[in-house]
Amino acid sequence: MVNKSGGVLVYAECKRRKLNRITLELLSAGRYLAGKLNSEVSAVLIGYKVRELAKELICYGADRAYVVDHQSFRYYVPLTYAKVIADLIISSEPEIVLFPADSIGRDLAPRVAAKLNTGLTADCIELDIGDYEDPISGRHYEKLLYQVRPAFSGDIIATIVVPERRPQMATVRPGSFDPLPRDLGREGEIVAIPVNLGGEGGVMEVIKVVEEESSTDLRDAKIIVSGGRGVGGPYGFKLLRELAKELGAKLGASRAAVEAGWISYSHQVGLTGQIVKPKIYIACGISGAIQHIVGIREAGVIIAINRDPDAPIFDYADYGIVGDLFEVIPALISKIKEVKCNK
Amino acid sequence: MIRVIVLIKQVPDPKVRARLKEDGTVDRERVRAVMNPYDRNALEEALRLKEVIGAKVIAISMGPLKAESVLREALAMGADEAILLSDPMLAGSDTLATSYALSKVIKMLGNYDLILCGMETTDGNTGQVGPEVAEHLGIPHVTYVEDFELRNGYLLVKRLIEGGYQWLKVRLPALLTITNTANEPRCSTFEGVIRALKKNVRRLSLEETGIEKGRVGLIGSPTRIKEVRRVNLRRRRYIIRKPSAKEAVEELLRELSSKGIKLVMNGG
Numbered sequence: 001m002v003n004k005s006g007g008v009l010v011y012a013e014c015k016r017r018k019l020n021r022i023t024l025e026l027l028s029a030g031r032y033l034a035g036k037l038n039s040e041v042s043a044v045l046i047g048y049k050v051r052e053l054a055k056e057l058i059c060y061g062a063d064r065a066y067v068v069d070h071q072s073f074r075y076y077v078p079l080t081y082a083k084v085i086a087d088l089i090i091s092s093e094p095e096i097v098l099f100p101a102d103s104i105g106r107d108l109a110p111r112v113a114a115k116l117n118t119g120l121t122a123d124c125i126e127l128d129i130g131d132y133e134d135p136i137s138g139r140h141y142e143k144l145l146y147q148v149r150p151a152f153s154g155d156i157i158a159t160i161v162v163p164e165r166r167p168q169m170a171t172v173r174p175g176s177f178d179p180l181p182r183d184l185g186r187e188g189e190i191v192a193i194p195v196n197l198g199g200e201g202g203v204m205e206v207i208k209v210v211e212e213e214s215s216t217d218l219r220d221a222k223i224i225v226s227g228g229r230g231v232g233g234p235y236g237f238k239l240l241r242e243l244a245k246e247l248g249a250k251l252g253a254s255r256a257a258v259e260a261g262w263i264s265y266s267h268q269v270g271l272t273g274q275i276v277k278p279k280i281y282i283a284c285g286i287s288g289a290i291q292h293i294v295g296i297r298e299a300g301v302i303i304a305i306n307r308d309p310d311a312p313i314f315d316y317a318d319y320g321i322v323g324d325l326f327e328v329i330p331a332l333i334s335k336i337k338e339v340k341c342n343k
Numbered sequence: 344m345i346r347v348i349v350l351i352k353q354v355p356d357p358k359v360r361a362r363l364k365e366d367g368t369v370d371r372e373r374v375r376a377v378m379n380p381y382d383r384n385a386l387e388e389a390l391r392l393k394e395v396i397g398a399k400v401i402a403i404s405m406g407p408l409k410a411e412s413v414l415r416e417a418l419a420m421g422a423d424e425a426i427l428l429s430d431p432m433l434a435g436s437d438t439l440a441t442s443y444a445l446s447k448v449i450k451m452l453g454n455y456d457l458i459l460c461g462m463e464t465t466d467g468n469t470g471q472v473g474p475e476v477a478e479h480l481g482i483p484h485v486t487y488v489e490d491f492e493l494r495n496g497y498l499l500v501k502r503l504i505e506g507g508y509q510w511l512k513v514r515l516p517a518l519l520t521i522t523n524t525a526n527e528p529r530c531s532t533f534e535g536v537i538r539a540l541k542k543n544v545r546r547l548s549l550e551e552t553g554i555e556k557g558r559v560g561l562i563g564s565p566t567r568i569k570e571v572r573r574v575n576l577r578r579r580r581y582i583i584r585k586p587s588a589k590e591a592v593e594e595l596l597r598e599l600s601s602k603g604i605k606l607v608m609n610g611g
Binding site: 075077078079082102103106107109110111113114115117118119120121122123132134136146151152155156157158159160161162163164165202203204205206207208209210211212215223247259264265266280290293294297300301302303309314315316317318319320321322323324327328330331332335336339340 | 439467468469499511512524570574579
């Protein structure tokens with residue numbers, strides 16, 4: 001027997017007629033949790049001309065796709081979106097609601113949580129189901145959502161639970177779960193939700209959007225060459241790009257380099273950017289802030305190149321070269337070329 | 344006159360690495376407490392409005408009595424009024440309880456046009472309190488605000504999104520959370536510190552604000568911390584120091600290949 005209410009609800013996002021990767025990750029997380037709860041996964045997609053993506057949500061793991069398709073939802077704004085989600089939660093009674101920890105989810109989820117007077121955990125990197133004994137009341141709870149998140153800049157990990165109120169809500173960091181393969185044979189229900197704008201329309205509207213055309217997805221990269229403050233500027237990234245090209249790697253960056261304006265945000269690695277799991281991560285001129293290290297903790301091998309022998313990055317690296325990256329990287333590039341020629 | 348409220352939190356100095364006590368909770372006692380750095384950016388925006396259009400700036404904080412020091416600093420930077428909500432019953436409040444309590448203080452003050460806060464705090468990093476306060480007050484909010492302009496009865500707001508930004512039109516009153524790249528916050532001047540000494544930080548208790556006891560503190564917080572642990576992120580730390588880059592690179596590649604790690608994956 002599968003419970004109709006009491007399942008997992010995923011807030012889905014799309015861009016340019018495609019589901020965002022984080023949505024696929026959340027569906028995968030949802031399937032894992034629903035398996036443990038013996039319940040279902042639903043997804044809700046709000047937007048304009050998004051109806052055709054409902055089937056995709058099912059292919060990637062949803063049992064039910066709720067779709068709200070109306071021109072007034074063309075751009076995300078918190079008030080109207082929060083009302084739709086809260087109404088859906090009230091009527092469908094999910095146990096768990098997952099949002100992406102991105103500029104929409106981190107904006108929308110707290111609004112919904114406050115509306116429903118329930119708890120919310122930000123930036124989860126792991127989710128699970130388990131029991132909980134409340135130390136104050138002594139009460140025992142079964143099958144709660146374990147919401148695991150980094151705290152205090154990252155190397156402290158906290159497990160949060162919401163024993164009494166429902167739903168249990170979390171925003172989840174991109175890269176924390178691997179998407180399931182697309183299964184065209186999966187079956188599910190598609191439910192169109194009628195639009196009821198109420199009095200929330202017109203209070204705020206998006207009047208202009210400026211976005212990069214291409215964004216860099218580092219989450220599937222086998223090798224990442226990443227640069228930090230020590231790279232010194234856009235010129236230094238040219239050198240890193242050259243190394244990346246030789247290795248067939250993707251280019252990453254630390255928050256310091258992105259905030260300095262040397263490279264765009266879509267390259268940012270760490271808890272404030274993307275969580276990555278490459279086989280090899282080469283950190284060039286990156287000092288090693290904890291939030292960065294936590295974002296690469298699942299990398300196979302970490303190689304650090306830094307001029308400062310006391311840089312914290314060396315503590316978190318498998319291999320380190322103490323030296324000027326403007327000498328080390330050219331030497332590395334020529335050595336790699338040599339290896340390739342000899343093959 | 345436009346009234347701008349700035350929400351400020353006192354946090355453990357983010358430059359100091361957090362320690363865990365034996366029971367697994369974070370040791371806040373031994374770390375210096377400072378103003379949440381992102382709240383400085385919010386306060387800076389408010390103070391610029393004060394300079395340009397003569398806005399009145401009211402700084403509000405919730406926390407233990409020692410949090411008064413961050414409000415003193417806000418006054419020294421140029422805030423007109425400062426209010427501290429402090430009550431032992433508030434200890435252990437999560438974001439829902441905190442946002443409820445702050446919204447009650449704001450409701451008690453009555454009229455306001457704009458509420459500003461930092462995009463998140465450096466101790467919790469949730470960024471949830473701002474949007475939750477806005478929901479309790481029933482006003483619109485915009486997060487990750489890089490810039491904004493006050494127009495006749497509404498705001499034009501530049502909001503950062505992944506790989507770009509957007510402009511929004513928002514009706515007042517509204518709540519904005521300000522990014523750390525929005526501005527360069529000012530320091531307090533000597534005159535400012537002297538001026539601040541003449542001002543009072545107004546203290547509020549639960550009774551005065553009508554906050555329901557069951558909705559704050561540990562009891563009023565839906566979330567519970569089940570477990571806290573430190574993760575070990577340290578790795579092998581094979582560090583190479585050689586006089587020439589060429590030698591260093593050769594040693595690296597030798598070490599990698601002795602462990603069966605291939606740097607060149609797509610080669611021949």
